[in-house]
Amino acid sequence: MTARSNRSNADQDRAEWLxxxxxxxxxxxxxxxxxxxxxxxxxxxxxxxxxxxIAAGCGGTDVQFTPAP
Incomplete structure (x- = not known):
């Protein structure tokens, strides 16, 4: 992601910006x-x-996370 693209994201969630x-x-x-x-x-x-x-078009993409303490 470019800096310009990142700035355009601001504080929007995925429903507002991709x-x-x-x-x-x-x-x-x-x-x-x-x-x-x-x-x-x-x-x-x-x-x-x-x-x-998004997930429907991403077959085989795993979501990995560690719960926060």
């Missing part, structure tokens, strides 16, 4: 999901639906 490069979607979705799981963060309905849509 990386412009299609090949980055699977990694982005997996990392976002892992972060939510690690920290036990809530997921809003639109965000959940967006993450599910």
């Amino acid at each position: 990386p412009p490069a299609p090949d980055a979607l699977c990694r982005c979705g997996a990392e976002w999901t892992a972060t939510k799981l690690r920290w036990g963060l809530a997921v809003e309905e639109l965000e959940r639906d967006c993450l599910r849509d």
Whole structure:
């Protein structure tokens, strides 16, 4: 991800912003999901639906995380 692309993200969740490069979607979705799981963060309905849509196109992508202490 470029610095410019990262700045355009600001504080938006996945329902509001996705990386412009299609090949980055699977990694982005997996990392976002892992972060939510690690920290036990809530997921809003639109965000959940967006993450599910991403995951549907990412066969074989594992989400690995370690629960926060």
